[in-house]
Amino acid sequence: GSGWTYTGHHGQENWTASYPDCGGTAQSPINIRTSNVSYDETLPPIEPEGYNTPGDQPFTLTNNGHSAELSLPSTMELRGLPSTFKAAQLHLHWGSTDKQAGSEHRLNGEEFPAELHIVHYNADKYTDINEAKSKPDGLAVLGVFFEIGATDNPSYANILRQLDNIRYAGQTVSVPSFNVRHLLPENLEDYFRYTGSLTTPPCYQSVLWTVFYHPVEISRSQLEKLQTILYSTEQGVTPEELGNNVREAQPLNSRTVYSSFHI
Numbered sequence: 001g002s003g004w005t006y007t008g009h010h011g012q013e014n015w016t017a018s019y020p021d022c023g024g025t026a027q028s029p030i031n032i033r034t035s036n037v038s039y040d041e042t043l044p045p046i047e048p049e050g051y052n053t054p055g056d057q058p059f060t061l062t063n064n065g066h067s068a069e070l071s072l073p074s075t076m077e078l079r080g081l082p083s084t085f086k087a088a089q090l091h092l093h094w095g096s097t098d099k100q101a102g103s104e105h106r107l108n109g110e111e112f113p114a115e116l117h118i119v120h121y122n123a124d125k126y127t128d129i130n131e132a133k134s135k136p137d138g139l140a141v142l143g144v145f146f147e148i149g150a151t152d153n154p155s156y157a158n159i160l161r162q163l164d165n166i167r168y169a170g171q172t173v174s175v176p177s178f179n180v181r182h183l184l185p186e187n188l189e190d191y192f193r194y195t196g197s198l199t200t201p202p203c204y205q206s207v208l209w210t211v212f213y214h215p216v217e218i219s220r221s222q223l224e225k226l227q228t229i230l231y232s233t234e235q236g237v238t239p240e241e242l243g244n245n246v247r248e249a250q251p252l253n254s255r256t257v258y259s260s261f262h263i
């Protein structure tokens with residue numbers, strides 16, 4: 001990992017010491033209080049392009065010590081946002097066997113078992129995510145809540161069945177490309193929108209957040225894999241489980257959360 005953790009000496013209470021933006025006033029994640037959201041009828045449905053035809057190049061799944069991240073081709077892009085945003089990667093946040101709650105955003109104080117983030121950069125203005133990541137209009141992240149369902153989710157199986165191959169930080173595995181649209185909920189019309197930040201250091205306030213209202217479902221055994229297989233440590237040192245990779249909810253301050261639907 002890159003020096004920071006979620007707990008302990010380099011835990012989230014101390015991130016600001018090394019990453020000053022983490023102490024900013026427009027930080028993520030947040031608790032979305034539906035009684036305070038503002039309905040904005042001009043918010044259009046999110047339109048992923050190229051998510052269902054990712055090409056024949058495989059994806060790379062990496063244990064980066066903080067999450068399981070999947071590289072995505074820049075042929076995947078989002079329409080329906082103020083600019084054209086191209087996909088860079090997706091990753092997950094989850095709890096542990098001891099703490100089932102593992103989403104970063106909360107809905108009326110409720111934490112879901114896990115949350116998917118798909119990170120995109122503003123391709124109208126920047127050449128890649130590393131140029132875009134610190135700019136106020138640089139990034140757009142889609143957030144999807146997970147619920148427990150009765151059966152395995154075949155789309156998430158593309159990622160979850162590979163976790164045994166990336167148990168340790170730094171390990172990667174090639175994943176045959178699959179339809180990424182199926183990782184999102186059916187309904188892309190109903191979502192919350194607010195301006196915030198990366199939820200990990202360096203916490204740049206560069207993210208236009210879109211958090212879908214409808215969750216996706218994975219099975220209990222699929223969630224258990226996510227909670228138990230990965231280590232945040234590299235092979236050869238005392239292993240530490242990778243879990244609870246969740247930042248506390250941050251103050252909304254003077255920001256407004258918008259909804260694309262009546263709630």
Ligand SMILES: NS(=O)(=O)c1c(F)c(F)c(S(=O)(=O)CCO)c(N[C@H]2CCCc3ccccc32)c1F
Nearest residue numbers: 066067069088089091117119129133141198199200
């Ligand atoms: N929750 S979150 O804010 O969406 C979020 C994470 F939680 C998260 F762990 C990551 S990470 O896996 O890269 C590990 C630490 O940055 C990212 N990376 C983004 C932003 C940082 C630069 C960068 C460069 C290339 C690809 C992705 C990214 C992240 F955006």
Ligand SMILES: [Zn+2]
Nearest residue numbers: 091093117199
């Ligand atoms: Zn994330």
